[in-house]
Every structure is written in structure tokens, then in C-alpha cells.
Amino acid sequence: MSKPSITLRDMGSFHVGGRIVEISGKPETTVTFSAGGVPARVDRNGAYLVEAMYVQYFLPEARKGKYPLLMWHGGGLSGVTYETTPDGREGWLTLFLRKGWDIYNSDAVERGRSGFAPPDVWPGEPHFVSMADAFIRHRIGATWSDDPAAREPLPGNLFPLEAYDNFARQFVPRWTTTDAATVAAYNALIDKVGPSVLLIHSQAGGFGFPIAQARPQMVKAIVAIEPAVAGDMAQAARLKDVPILMLYGDFIGRSVRWPAMRQIGLAFADAVTAAGGDVEVLDLPAAGMHGNSHMMMMDRNNADIADLIHDWLARRGLVA
Amino acid sequence: MSKPSITLRDMGSFHVGGRIVEISGKPETTVTFSAGGVPARVDRNGAYLVEAMYVQYFLPEARKGKYPLLMWHGGGLSGVTYETTPDGREGWLTLFLRKGWDIYNSDAVERGRSGFAPPDVWPGEPHFVSMADAFIRHRIGATWSDDPAAREPLPGNLFPLEAYDNFARQFVPRWTTTDAATVAAYNALIDKVGPSVLLIHSQAGGFGFPIAQARPQMVKAIVAIEPAVAGDMAQAARLKDVPILMLYGDFIGRSVRWPAMRQIGLAFADAVTAAGGDVEVLDLPAAGMHGNSHMMMMDRNNADIADLIHDWLARRGLVA
Numbered sequence: 001m002s003k004p005s006i007t008l009r010d011m012g013s014f015h016v017g018g019r020i021v022e023i024s025g026k027p028e029t030t031v032t033f034s035a036g037g038v039p040a041r042v043d044r045n046g047a048y049l050v051e052a053m054y055v056q057y058f059l060p061e062a063r064k065g066k067y068p069l070l071m072w073h074g075g076g077l078s079g080v081t082y083e084t085t086p087d088g089r090e091g092w093l094t095l096f097l098r099k100g101w102d103i104y105n106s107d108a109v110e111r112g113r114s115g116f117a118p119p120d121v122w123p124g125e126p127h128f129v130s131m132a133d134a135f136i137r138h139r140i141g142a143t144w145s146d147d148p149a150a151r152e153p154l155p156g157n158l159f160p161l162e163a164y165d166n167f168a169r170q171f172v173p174r175w176t177t178t179d180a181a182t183v184a185a186y187n188a189l190i191d192k193v194g195p196s197v198l199l200i201h202s203q204a205g206g207f208g209f210p211i212a213q214a215r216p217q218m219v220k221a222i223v224a225i226e227p228a229v230a231g232d233m234a235q236a237a238r239l240k241d242v243p244i245l246m247l248y249g250d251f252i253g254r255s256v257r258w259p260a261m262r263q264i265g266l267a268f269a270d271a272v273t274a275a276g277g278d279v280e281v282l283d284l285p286a287a288g289m290h291g292n293s294h295m296m297m298m299d300r301n302n303a304d305i306a307d308l309i310h311d312w313l314a315r316r317g318l319v320a
Numbered sequence: 321m322s323k324p325s326i327t328l329r330d331m332g333s334f335h336v337g338g339r340i341v342e343i344s345g346k347p348e349t350t351v352t353f354s355a356g357g358v359p360a361r362v363d364r365n366g367a368y369l370v371e372a373m374y375v376q377y378f379l380p381e382a383r384k385g386k387y388p389l390l391m392w393h394g395g396g397l398s399g400v401t402y403e404t405t406p407d408g409r410e411g412w413l414t415l416f417l418r419k420g421w422d423i424y425n426s427d428a429v430e431r432g433r434s435g436f437a438p439p440d441v442w443p444g445e446p447h448f449v450s451m452a453d454a455f456i457r458h459r460i461g462a463t464w465s466d467d468p469a470a471r472e473p474l475p476g477n478l479f480p481l482e483a484y485d486n487f488a489r490q491f492v493p494r495w496t497t498t499d500a501a502t503v504a505a506y507n508a509l510i511d512k513v514g515p516s517v518l519l520i521h522s523q524a525g526g527f528g529f530p531i532a533q534a535r536p537q538m539v540k541a542i543v544a545i546e547p548a549v550a551g552d553m554a555q556a557a558r559l560k561d562v563p564i565l566m567l568y569g570d571f572i573g574r575s576v577r578w579p580a581m582r583q584i585g586l587a588f589a590d591a592v593t594a595a596g597g598d599v600e601v602l603d604l605p606a607a608g609m610h611g612n613s614h615m616m617m618m619d620r621n622n623a624d625i626a627d628l629i630h631d632w633l634a635r636r637g638l639v640a
Contacts, residue, residue, distance in 0.1 A: 003329075003330060005327050005328060005329050005381050006327070006328045006330075006331060007325050007326070007327045007328075008325060008326045008327075008328070009323075009325050010323060010326075011326060011378075011414060012403060012404035012408075012410070012411075012414065013400060013403040013404050014404060014408070014486070015400075015486060015489035015490060018489055020451070020466075022466075023450070031447060031496060032496065033395050033447075033494075033496055033523060033548070034395065034496075034499065034523050034525075034526040034548055034549045035499055035526065035549070036526060036549045036550075036584075037523075037526070037548050037549050037581070038548075038577045038580045038581050038584075040457065040576075040577055041576075042447075042453060043450070043452070043453070044448070044450065045450075046450045046451065046452045046453075046464070046466075047450060047451040047452065047466050048448060048449075048450050048451065048488075049451060049485060049488035049489055049491070052489035054400065054489075056403070058331075061325045075353050075354065078433050078435075079433075080333060080374065080433055083332060083333040083376070084332035084333050084334060088332075088334070090332070091332075094331060094332065107432075107433065112427075112432055112433040112435075113398050113399075113400055113427065113432040113433055113490075113492070115432075115489075115490075115491060115492035115493065116492075116493060117448075118448040118493075127351060127353075127362075128364070128368060128437075128438040129368075130343070130363070130364065130365075130366045130367060130368055131340070131366065131367040131368065131369060132363070132366045132367065133362060133363070133366075137360065144366070146340075146342075146366075146367050165369060166334070166335060168368075168369035169335035169338055169369055169372035170335060170433075170435075171369070171435060172433070172435035172436075173435065173436060173438075174353075176351060176352065176353055176354075179354065179355055203353060203354050203357075205354075206354040206355065206356060206357070228353070228354055228357050228358075229354045229355070229356045229357050230356075256360075256361075257358045257360055260358045261357070261358050264356075264358075
């Protein structure tokens with residue numbers, strides 16, 4: 001590797017938030033946890049700690065970002081979104097670390113290292129992401145084939161198609177009934193690390209915007225990568241002092257849902273702007289950057305987009 | 321923080337292994353993934369990539385370990401086991417990184433960032449870890465109380481009791497029917513990174529020993545922290561050239577299952593030794609280190625135990 005080294009003043013992880021639930025009425029059982037192991041009598045009743053959130057942090061020796069940069073992933077995914085790309089290039093976690101940002105990368109409640117709760121704690125069943133589903137919904141290709149050689153990208157698509165299976169390895173199940181718990185955990189994270197810049201992707205629009213509206217003094221900027229959900233239109237003025245950058249990629253006109261989802265984002269941006277806010281909506285193809293999927297932090301030009309975001313943050317005075 | 325900085329020549333993550341399963345016969349459904357979002361028609365049939373394993377790596381600039389150090393956690397847990405301790409001290413991941421080891425820390429199949437498979441792919445239901453269950457089974461205390469102030473540690477116990485709730489935040493559900501998939505994924509990891517030193521905890525005894533017996537040339541040493549399962553006694557001679565260190569903590573005589581589990585480990589150690597192998601079994605209390613729980617990588621003396629392991633590896637010629 002000829003990459004420059006990375007020097008950290010600290011790194012580690014913690015969990016925030018969560019609550020204790022009491023399970024009762026289950027019969028005692030015997031579990032042999034590992035083949036060849038010693039059977040254990042297990043009482044499944046009692047206290048379980050659920051809805052905590054896993055956060056991993058990397059703090060560069062040469063800090064330049066004035067506030068922590070919190071990376072919040074989208075639905076069906078985990079913090080792995082921001083790590084090494086599926087084809088092995090650097091992801092935004094290390095790219096922004098190299099730019100001098102204190103990084104806090106989390107797994108939303110019920111995803112990844114945050115774990116999930118026993119049955120009946122949350123309504124409904126988890127939703128699993130199929131290979132076809134993500135391929136089409138994330139605007140990588142218009143149709144799916146189980147045969148890798150037959151998978152056609154949208155023309156000019158910059159997602160690393162040859163590594164799509166590695167992307168599918170990152171998919172994690174998700175519930176659709178845990179938004180309040182997730183918002184609580186993200187608030188606990190902000191309580192712990194203080195005023196922050198939020199980098200939010202897709203589903204996390206539904207977490208980042210409402211949290212910033214509830215406590216705008218704790219959010220120094222929002223970078224929203226194709227937010228699937230926006231904030232409360234009636235409360236748009238609460239973001240008038242929180243600079244917002246919204247990025248949209250290519251091929252949205254070819255998608256069933258993305259035109260409507262972008263429209264929700266644009267309407268919210270207009271409302272915040274009308275209230276005196278500083279919102280920049282960057283339609284990447286209109287700005288001459290063609291070919292980005294919904295997973296632009298993994299696309300072949302992900303470093304260019306990271307530069308663009310960092311420069312925008314610097315222009316807002318958030319880089320020392 | 322007055323900790324010395326950490327300089328990395330590289331860091332990142334990847335997934336290894338897994339297989340594609342085809343789900344069929346499910347009706348199409350409509351899912352509104354996020355409150356306020358645009359409903360999506362979702363076909364739940366088709367290809368899912370399951371049983372891959374998440375691996376995160378940190379490679380120090382000043383490398384001293386001659387081989388990668390693979391950290392394999394125990395049941396009901398994830399790679400978080402080796403990160404910052406529940407009370408915020410450094411865990412073995414950074415302690416061994418500072419000693420110059422290339423670290424590969426993974427989440428076993430179906431845990432954490434490895435994700436879990438749709439229903440019916442694996443037999444049985446996931447097992448959830450209650451706060452009481454881990455407290456007693458991991459030999460932190462003999463009895464449980466929901467009231468933190470009333471939780472009594474075993475006398476002299478070194479687990480950071482005041483942070484027990486943070487430990488409970490790390491618990492993740494686990495299946496008991498995925499051992500073969502996990503062994504396949506760990507083998508895929510070794511295929512990728514080459515000959516390695518294995519640091520295995522608890523359940524991972526059932527993965528590390530059989531893998532080393534199947535391909536001893538790829539395993540340069542095994543450090544087994546209270547393995548819950550040992551290898552195949554009939555194949556003990558296959559480990560005659562793989563140095564093994566087994567560590568056992570305190571309070572085993574007070575446990576229901578640990579006397580039998582330790583006995584399985586000791587019998588296996590004897591068999592490998594009889595076949596000409598180099599096995600050191602270190603009973604920590606007998607060596608004058610009292611108070612260790614099953615989670616000794618989190619106990620208050622975790623840095624002392626890391627030193628002891630590193631020195632043992634150095635004496636086997638595995639440190640440059």
C-alpha cells in the first residue's frame with residue numbers, strides 16, 4: 001500500500017441509550033450453546049437491555065473539523081456503509097478522518113452491533129433486503145439478474161458493479177417500527193459528544209432533521225445524502241441557523257419512488273430557505289457529476305464527493 | 321487524553337464468505353420503510369446473500385507481530401468484545417495494536433455487522449442474552465438483582481461492575497445452529513489474510529481448534545481464553561506444531577458449568593501435549609492473578625493479561 005499513514009489521538013467504541021425491558025412467562029429451557037459444549041439451564045425471563053446504539057470513534061491527531069462528524073447510515077445497512085467500499089477503496093470514514101474530522105460512526109438501533117430485541121418488544125417482523133431489491137431501489141440497475149455477468153448497470157452508473165455481492169454482504173435486517181427508539185439513541189449520542197455535524201443518508205433523514213429541529217443549537221450543520229424523509233415542514237424555521245447541504249445523485253427520473261422522495265426533500269429545503277435558512281441543494285448531474293447511485297459514498301467518485309462536502313463545510317466555517 | 325497516539329499504515333473493513341439462498345413463495349407486499357416516506361412495493365422472493373462475516377482491520381505503522389492476530393469473540397457477543405471496555409478503558413484491540421500486531425476483529429456469522437438470515441434459512445430461533453444470565457454464567461456475581469446497587473460481585477471480582485449495563489448493551493442475539501457456516505467464514509478469512517495467530521474466546525474454541533486441526537500450517541499459534549469447547553481429541557496430534565496458550569480465570573469452582581468446560585479444555589491440552597505439542601495452560605489464580613471473570617479482556621487487569629499473552633507469543637518467536 002502506498003497510502004499515507006493515519007495517526008489517531010484516540011479510537012474506540014461505546015454504546016449509548018437503550019432501556020431495560022422485563023420478559024416474563026417463559027418456561028425455563030436447556031440450551032447447548034455450542035456443539036460439544038456443556039448444556040446450560042436458561043431462564044429466559046428477566047431483564048434485557050434493548051435499544052442501545054453502537055458507536056465507533058476515530059479521532060485524528062491533526063484535528064481540523066471544529067465539531068464531531070456523526071455518520072448516520074440508511075435503512076437495511078449499518079455503519080459499514082461508510083467504511084471501505086465493496087470493491088476495497090477507501091470509504092468516507094477514512095477519507096474524512098484524513099481531512100481532520102473526529103468521526104463517530106454508528107449502527108442505528110436494531111442494526112449491526114447495536115443488536116436486536118427479543119420477540120414482542122417491537123411490533124412487526126424484521127424486513128430483509130434481497131439482492132434484487134437493493135440493486136433496483138438504490139438505482140444501480142433497472143432490472144436484476146441472478147447471473148452476475150448479466151447484470152446491467154444504468155448507463156454510466158458509478159457503483160462498483162463488480163463488487164455488488166460484497167455490498168449485499170453488508171445488508172442487515174431492519175424493523176420499520178423502531179424510529180422513536182433510534183431518535184432517542186441518536187439524541188443520547190449528541191448528549192455524549194456535544195454539538196456536532198450530522199452526515200445522514202437516506203432513512204437517517206427521518207432521524208437527523210427532526211433531531212436538529214428539536215435542538216438546533218446542538219447541530220452545527222447537516223449534510224443529507226439523498227434523505228428518504230425530511231423534517232417537519234411546520235417547524236422549518238427552527239433550522240434557520242443550521243446550514244444544510246442536500247445531495248442527490250443520478251437516474252432519479254428512472255426510479256419509481258425517488259422522484260417523490262426528492263420532491264419531499266426539495267419542498268423542505270424551500271421551506272427552510274423561506275424561513276431564512278442556509279440550504280444548498282446539489283443535484284449532482286445538474287452540476288456535471290453524472291452516474292451516481294443512491295450509495296454515492298461507495299461510488300467510484302466517492303472521494304470527489306467527499307471533497308465537495310468538506311469544502312462546503314469549510315465555507316461554513318466548520319474547518320479550522 | 322494523555323494516551324500516546326496510534327499510527328496506522330491502513331485500516332478498513334470487509335466481509336468474507338457467505339452464500340446465496342433463493343427465497344420463494346412469498347406474496348408481494350408494500351412496505352413504508354420510514355414514517356413519512358414513500359411506500360415501496362417489495363417482492364420478498366429472490367436471492368439473499370447470507371452467512372457472510374464482517375471483519376474490521378487495523379494495521380500499525382510499526383508492525384512487530386509476525387502474523388495477523390485474528391480476534392474471535394464468544395457467544396452472544398460481537399467483535400465489540402475486544403474494543404473499549406464497558407467502563408471506557410482500552411480493550412485488547414488497541415492494546416495489541418499498540419504492541420505492533422496487525423489486528424483483524426470480526427463479528428461471527430449472524431452476529432453484529434455480519435447480519436442474520438431470513439426465517440427458515442437456519443433451524444431454530446435466536447437466543448437472547450438476559451442481564452442475569454450473563455452476570456452469572458460469566459462469573460461476575462453468583463446472584464442477580466435488577467437493582468444495580470444490590471448486585472454483589474464474587475469476592476475480589478475484577479469485572480468493572482459499575483459498567484455492567486454498558487456490557488449488557490453489547491449483547492447480541494445468537495443462533496445455536498450456525499456453527500458450520502461460522503467455520504466456513506473463518507476459513508474464508510484465513511484464506512484472505514494468510515497464516516495467522518488466533519485469539520479465541522469461549523464459544524470460538526469450537527471454531528478455532530477445529531480449523532487449526534484441519535489446516536495447522538495456516539495457524540501459527542492459538543491463544544484460547546476460557547474456550548467453551550475444545551478440538552477433536554482423536555486429531556490432537558495435528559496441533560503438535562501449533563503452540564497453544566489456554567487461560568482460565570477465577571471462581572471456576574463456584575460455577576455450575578465451568579468446572580466441566582475447563583475439564584474438556586484440560587483433557588484436550590493433555591492430548592495435544594502427549595502428541596508432542598507445545599501447550600501451556602495458565603490457571604490465573606494458581607499463578608497469583610486473582611479475580612478474573614470469563615470476560616477477562618474487560619476486567620480491570622486486562623492490560624496485564626494482554627502483556628502476558630504478548631510475552632508468551634514473543635517467546636514462541638512470533639514477535640519481530
